[in-house]
Amino acid sequence: MKKSKKSAARVGRLVTEHGVVNTPAFLPVGTQGAVKAISPRELLEVGSEIILSNTYHLYLRPGPELIAQAGGLHKFISWDKPILTDSGGFQVYSLAHNRKVTEEGVEFASHIDGTKHFFTPEKVVEVQQAFGSDILMPLDECVPYPCDRKLAEAAVRRTTKWAEISKQEAGSSKQKAALFGIIQGSTYQDLRKRSTEEIVALDFPGYAIGGLSVGEPQEIMFEMLEHIYNVIPEEAPRHLMGVGFPQDILGAIKYGMDLFDCVIPTRLARHGSFMTLKGKVSIRLARFEKDFSPIDPECDCYACRNFSKAYIRHLFWAREILAMQLLTIHNLRFYMRMLEKVRQEILAE
Amino acid sequence: MKKSKKSAARVGRLVTEHGVVNTPAFLPVGTQGAVKAISPRELLEVGSEIILSNTYHLYLRPGPELIAQAGGLHKFISWDKPILTDSGGFQVYSLAHNRKVTEEGVEFASHIDGTKHFFTPEKVVEVQQAFGSDILMPLDECVPYPCDRKLAEAAVRRTTKWAEISKQEAGSSKQKAALFGIIQGSTYQDLRKRSTEEIVALDFPGYAIGGLSVGEPQEIMFEMLEHIYNVIPEEAPRHLMGVGFPQDILGAIKYGMDLFDCVIPTRLARHGSFMTLKGKVSIRLARFEKDFSPIDPECDCYACRNFSKAYIRHLFWAREILAMQLLTIHNLRFYMRMLEKVRQEILAE
Numbered sequence: 001m002k003k004s005k006k007s008a009a010r011v012g013r014l015v016t017e018h019g020v021v022n023t024p025a026f027l028p029v030g031t032q033g034a035v036k037a038i039s040p041r042e043l044l045e046v047g048s049e050i051i052l053s054n055t056y057h058l059y060l061r062p063g064p065e066l067i068a069q070a071g072g073l074h075k076f077i078s079w080d081k082p083i084l085t086d087s088g089g090f091q092v093y094s095l096a097h098n099r100k101v102t103e104e105g106v107e108f109a110s111h112i113d114g115t116k117h118f119f120t121p122e123k124v125v126e127v128q129q130a131f132g133s134d135i136l137m138p139l140d141e142c143v144p145y146p147c148d149r150k151l152a153e154a155a156v157r158r159t160t161k162w163a164e165i166s167k168q169e170a171g172s173s174k175q176k177a178a179l180f181g182i183i184q185g186s187t188y189q190d191l192r193k194r195s196t197e198e199i200v201a202l203d204f205p206g207y208a209i210g211g212l213s214v215g216e217p218q219e220i221m222f223e224m225l226e227h228i229y230n231v232i233p234e235e236a237p238r239h240l241m242g243v244g245f246p247q248d249i250l251g252a253i254k255y256g257m258d259l260f261d262c263v264i265p266t267r268l269a270r271h272g273s274f275m276t277l278k279g280k281v282s283i284r285l286a287r288f289e290k291d292f293s294p295i296d297p298e299c300d301c302y303a304c305r306n307f308s309k310a311y312i313r314h315l316f317w318a319r320e321i322l323a324m325q326l327l328t329i330h331n332l333r334f335y336m337r338m339l340e341k342v343r344q345e346i347l348a349e
Numbered sequence: 350m351k352k353s354k355k356s357a358a359r360v361g362r363l364v365t366e367h368g369v370v371n372t373p374a375f376l377p378v379g380t381q382g383a384v385k386a387i388s389p390r391e392l393l394e395v396g397s398e399i400i401l402s403n404t405y406h407l408y409l410r411p412g413p414e415l416i417a418q419a420g421g422l423h424k425f426i427s428w429d430k431p432i433l434t435d436s437g438g439f440q441v442y443s444l445a446h447n448r449k450v451t452e453e454g455v456e457f458a459s460h461i462d463g464t465k466h467f468f469t470p471e472k473v474v475e476v477q478q479a480f481g482s483d484i485l486m487p488l489d490e491c492v493p494y495p496c497d498r499k500l501a502e503a504a505v506r507r508t509t510k511w512a513e514i515s516k517q518e519a520g521s522s523k524q525k526a527a528l529f530g531i532i533q534g535s536t537y538q539d540l541r542k543r544s545t546e547e548i549v550a551l552d553f554p555g556y557a558i559g560g561l562s563v564g565e566p567q568e569i570m571f572e573m574l575e576h577i578y579n580v581i582p583e584e585a586p587r588h589l590m591g592v593g594f595p596q597d598i599l600g601a602i603k604y605g606m607d608l609f610d611c612v613i614p615t616r617l618a619r620h621g622s623f624m625t626l627k628g629k630v631s632i633r634l635a636r637f638e639k640d641f642s643p644i645d646p647e648c649d650c651y652a653c654r655n656f657s658k659a660y661i662r663h664l665f666w667a668r669e670i671l672a673m674q675l676l677t678i679h680n681l682r683f684y685m686r687m688l689e690k691v692r693q694e695i696l697a698e
Contacts, residue, residue, distance in 0.1 A: 032667040033660075039674060041651070062638075062663045070641050070659060078655040270670075289411075292419055302390070306427040310419060311382070314411045318381040321619075321670060325388060 004349040008256035011346045016082040016134040026335045027052040027261035033077045037328040040079045047336035050082040052261040056091035064130035072132030085128045087137035121162040125169040138166030140182040145215040152186035159184045160198040180206040196228040208239040225255035269327035272316045275334045288313045301333035353698040357605035360695045365431040365483040375684045376401040376610035382426045386677040389428045396685035399431040401610040405440035413479035421481030434477045436486035470511040474518040487515030489531040494564040501535035508533045509547040529555040545577040557588040574604035618676035621665045624683045637662045650682035
């Protein structure tokens with residue numbers, strides 16, 4: 001690992017059974033076992049070394065049994081590089097219906113067909129083992145922002161308890177997958193610190209910071225990171241879950257964050273926007289009507305090497321799927337190039 | 350040109366400024382300047398040597414001026430192999446509103462925004478010249494099926510008249526593009542023959558048969574072809590427009606047809622079906638739920654080499670765009686392989 005001299009930023013290598021991930025890294029999100037509007041070979045081309053998939057979605061459809069029968073998630077989706085699956089905790093909190101949290105786990109109704117399900121820490125590990133994920137996440141309890149202190153404190157307590165159970169469950173497996181610990185604590189400095197200390201005490205090979213980027217201002221997110229990054233063992237990779245916009249990622253890297261995942265580049269692509277360091281720009285704008293230059297002349301992606309803004313704008317207004325495909329390729333390549341540059345800068349610092 | 354000894358089928362080479370097309374050939378349809386759900390490099394990969402684009406759509410949006418400013422259609426859409434554009438006649442008849450045919454041309458209202466437009470034979474040639482199409486089609490008059498004889502006869506008369514005007518218009522250009530003649534005549538044997546004789550008398554470098562595959566039984570379509578194929582000069586390529594299902598194409602090849610275009614493989618892909626020689630099969634079927642074999646084990650396309658029916662079925666039910674992308678790649682490759690095989694068979698006959 002190479003550390004920056006200017007900040008807590010660092011460059012590292014995350015080694016898994018399915019290959020090495022150069023960090024800081026961005027994980028495109030393949031919610032349902034596919035990163036939307038892009039094929040696995042194009043994902044490789046834009047430089048993805050790892051993707052994230054959602055346990056909640058894949059558990060509901062097509063289900064862990066089918067994925068195991070297919071030979072595991074990598075084979076099922078034709079992606080033989082690392083896969084990180086999340087815990088499902090965030091989706092249960094944000095998508096599922098009739099959520100009911102108890103000490104044993106969380107009961108919920110599927111957002112697809114209303115069927116009832118019960119996630120326990122044991123079950124969530126088992127499901128991810130059926131997938132054959134390289135990095136697993138333990139069931140955690142997410143809370144909304146802003147959150148009452150008592151609720152946030154109870155969630156921290158349960159998240160630690162479930163992490164302990166998850167570790168035992170995962171430890172009995174012969175799989176070489178890594179189970180990360182998840183840190184909660186809402187936007188309370190002391191709760192974040194307490195959660196970090198409790199989770200670190202359980203000794204995980206990596207740590208995820210959950211429950212941020214859920215509506216709080218960016219400075220509060222950075223404030224939370226500032227108070228915990230030193231508590232996490234230096235050699236362990238740190239995943240800031242669900243983050244984010246380019247400036248969120250660039251800022252968080254300075255607090256020693258290594259892994260990031262977010263639907264922003266792919267979702268905004270489908271909605272007709274391309275990403276820049278300052279944020280999104282809509283390809284629909286009239287000023288691009290006769291702009292025959294690429295989205296970014298310095299970008300080496302398939303979209304920028306072959307197509308103009310005028311053409312992609314035309315495709316978008318004409319509701320052509322190719323518009324989504326090209327913007328997705330560009331936006332993911334934009335994130336990958338941004339992180340390649342950051343890694344070079346840290347190495348030079 | 351190599352002719353079959355068993356039928357009127359033949360293998361040939363259509364030479365254009367943008368390359369050679371081996372015939373019989375299938376033209377994927379890029380209505381709005383993009384073949385839906387597939388990128389140009391994937392089109393090359395599946396074996397496409399030529400595509401068809403719709404004059405009506407591109408005229409309305411983004412318009413011939415913008416395409417000319419972009420450096421022509423090939424450059425605008427990043428496809429440097431041959432492009433055939435149709436006349437717009439069929440779309441005016443099937444899509445546009447408030448259609449009014451006169452001796453001078455056809456007035457219509459855009460299906461997009463209701464604006465009024467007037468297509469004359471001269472204008473339609475001019476528009477396609479602005480695109481820089483390799484093969485142009487003259488404005489024709491399409492009629493529905495079934496069609497009153499008087500209407501069909503009037504359409505034949507106008508189609509011939511407009512073909513003559515179009516040829517004069519195209520002849521004054523320095524572009525090396527080929528203007529084909531279009532044959533109409535509905536399902537009346539004598540009108541088909543009359544139209545063929547009149548159009549052939551104008552001496553085009555290629556001929557298109559329009560107004561078939563519009564609802565009539567397959568045997569009537571073949572009956573029409575049987576009565577005209579000998580009237581068309583043998584060395585001229587023959588394009589059976591808008592056809593079709595595999596069995597329509599395979600049958601029509603035996604009547605000396607060389608070029609085919611149809612939205613069937615791409616449209617059915619987006620609706621979740623893969624093509625077979627017998628027709629379409631829905632990937633949604635329950636019997637594919639745990640079918641971990643490819644759509645076609647003998648197919649060499651990206652979809653069949655990497656993904657199972659179970660996975661594509663999952664993607665389709667999960668409404669993932671990748672399902673449409675993979676099925677589109679497979680269906681087009683299926684058509685290309687079918688025609689590669691037909692060409693080999695004809696060469697061996």
